[in-house]
Amino acid sequence: MNATYFRIEMTRLGRDVTALFFVGILPAVLYVIFGAVQSYGEIELAHGNVAMTVMIAMAAYGAVTATTSLGGMAAVERMQGWGRQLGLTPMTDTGFVAVKASVALVVSLVPVTLIYVLGAVTGASGDPAAWVLSAAVIVVGAVTFALFGLAVGQIFRSEASVSAASGLLVVLAFLGNVFFPLSGIMLQIATFTPLYGYVALARRPVTDGVPLQTGMGDPGPAEPLWVPVVNLVVWTIVFAALAVWNVRRGRARQ
Template sequence: MGALLTFETRRIVRSPRFFIFTVVFPLAMFLALSAVNGEQDTDAVTFLMVSMAAFGAVAASVSTGSRVAIERQVGWNRQLRLTPLSGPGYLVSKVVTAMLVALPGMLLVFAAGALLEHVNLSAGTWTQLIVFCWLGVLPTAVLGLLIGLLATGDSAQAMSTVLMLALSMLGGLWLPLSSLPPAMTIVAKALPSYWLAEFGHDVLAGNAPSAQGVTTMAAWIVAAGGLVALRYRRDSARA
């Protein structure tokens, strides 16, 4: 599993599209929107930094599912079943890979906040911010894998893009919920993307992650993970 994890991570990171859409794009959005807020509004820039880091993490973790669909189409996963790698090991490696590739974009936005936008946080706060936001990627990583197991090679990219846009827009990563209709708040709080960013905002406020957020994230992991296991078993049975 370690060898597969290393191989998968290197392959994805070498992709130009990975850097454009999951690293460069969130960074560019952060710098552009923070320029609109201006240097005077430090709290708004810090809030935006967390939201754009969450957006980059969601985009990166969800997009890895398209590669799973392509692998299924060409029969690569059937070849892997002939190796000592177990089914659970294969699925776990895909989820861990998605979480790892979510880190560069997230860290780059945080670095830009510190170096270019003068976001001043203590070392302990930066550490907590990175850890909590990174752990919050787990549900979207599982969702990305689910798309890869459900979609075809031709449709996976479109499905991943739609999911990423829905999670970002409805989860309040692009616009603050205060500027949206009240009903959107209910929708946002049911999504893992909202709580991914909210975990970071809680760290900035000096608060622990809310019980509602942890429960919602766990529910998404269990539900999506169950569907992933079911779909993988069906794929294995057809092989």
């Protein structure tokens, strides 16, 4: 990996105050509103409380917002001539991808660290293993959405694609059981959406797969582990295939 290019990318991102706001501050505010100050946040679950599941969901949302934006910008940069500039350097395509993936992983740590620290001091509680495992799933799984941003960036071929991808994430978060618990037919639909498996896996160390709900009735049996795993794997393959297909289509046009 090219350390110089990595440093340049991190410096550039550090100057983008607007991006950092949506990546870290906004999800943190959402956690406070929907988790920290709500009385239901104290309800105990298998290995933590409801506030912790809200914290996990908001950290995951911040992480995928970051990686989606980075993936989208990487696609736009290459299509607008930055790829030709890099072609004049010793850096290979593999090296370029390695730098972007590394930057995505580092940036995804921003909302996770901020929101987890905030959660720890505002009532989110859980087993030590639940804290560690959920954070690991969020950071590693967020890379999937760098592929999502890359695919969308190549489809729209403009800087507006990054905004489009981020806006689409909001819709997917509502449909994916991220912002508030779904039930019935909406929950069944949610299991097929991209964010569902990712967030369900991150919450699993706290919930043991038992579905969240707003009422006090029987939540039903625990969800089998294969459901969120298959969801995340399938969508990773779909996003990767779209990204590769669009790269090849772009080369064919040149």
